[in-house]
Amino acid sequence: DIQMTQSPxxxxxxxxxxxxxxxxxxxxxxNYLNWYQQRPxxxxxxLIYAASILQSGVPSxxxxxxxxxxxxxTISNLQPEDFATYYCQQSYSTPPITFGQGTxxxxx
Amino acid sequence: QVQLQESGPGLVKxxxxxxxxxxxxxxxxSGGSYFLSWIRQSAGEGLKWIxxxxxxxxxxxxxxxxxxxxMSVDTSKNQFSLRLSSVTAADTAVYYCASEHxxxxxxxxxSNFDFWGQGSLVTVSS
Numbered sequence: 001d002i003q004m005t006q007s008p009x010x011x012x013x014x015x016x017x018x019x020x021x022x023x024x025x026x027x028x029x030x031n032y033l034n035w036y037q038q039r040p041x042x043x044x045x046x047l048i049y050a051a052s053i054l055q056s057g058v059p060s061x062x063x064x065x066x067x068x069x070x071x072x073x074t075i076s077n078l079q080p081e082d083f084a085t086y087y088c089q090q091s092y093s094t095p096p097i098t099f100g101q102g103t104x105x106x107x108x
Numbered sequence: 109q110v111q112l113q114e115s116g117p118g119l120v121k122x123x124x125x126x127x128x129x130x131x132x133x134x135x136x137x138s139g140g141s142y143f144l145s146w147i148r149q150s151a152g153e154g155l156k157w158i159x160x161x162x163x164x165x166x167x168x169x170x171x172x173x174x175x176x177x178x179m180s181v182d183t184s185k186n187q188f189s190l191r192l193s194s195v196t197a198a199d200t201a202v203y204y205c206a207s208e209h210x211x212x213x214x215x216x217x218x219s220n221f222d223f224w225g226q227g228s229l230v231t232v233s234s
Contacts, residue, residue: 031218050218055220095170096172
């Protein structure tokens with residue numbers, strides 16, 4: 001199985017700040033990387049697919065980058081609704097599809 | 109707008125079989141290839157992909173659960189089903205169904221989970 005490791009596991013930031021979350025794959029996965037946002041009690045929501053393509057309806061303050069084994073989700077100008085948990089997910093080598101352990105973004 | 113809804117018992121006894129149904133609305137699963145995955149989430153394992161099934165009934169399972177998982181489809185009802193046998197407390201989780209969308213990007217066919225159900229909490233306890 002391909003292991004997905006996110007860092008940090010949690011971080012705190014202020015409204016208006018810019019943050020970056022990284023995801024590292026245990027082997028190269030090209031651009032087969034998606035990012036999701038999950039708010040408490042809700043299902044994950046697709047933000048970015050193919051490493052850098054913004055899902056329809058997602059604000060442009062979310063950007064994704066990377067290829068191979070190292071990927072980054074950057075959120076600019078943090079808004080109150082952005083405080084949530086973020087997950088990366090690979091679909092390069094399946095089965096199984098695998099997810100990162102999550103990064104919890106909290107308000108400072 | 110596509111909507112997915114999980115349904116099934118919230119409590120299952122150890123050693124018994126967990127059964128869930130995912131009903132799709134806003135789209136026909138028989139209108140072409142439709143891919144549906146089951147994913148569960150627990151504090152101990154995070155998000156774990158259980159497996160996928162397409163509208164023709166072809167399945168792929170997570171090797172770690174394969175011996176206990178069965179997925180099926182009923183196109184007449186626009187429904188998918190999950191069965192997980194011989195459950196233990198470790199199978200306690202929120203179970204999601206999610207549609208898997210395939211798209212070509214820069215010459216690659218990639219997939220993502222674009223629509224999710226709201227989740228169904230299943231507790232394994234006597």
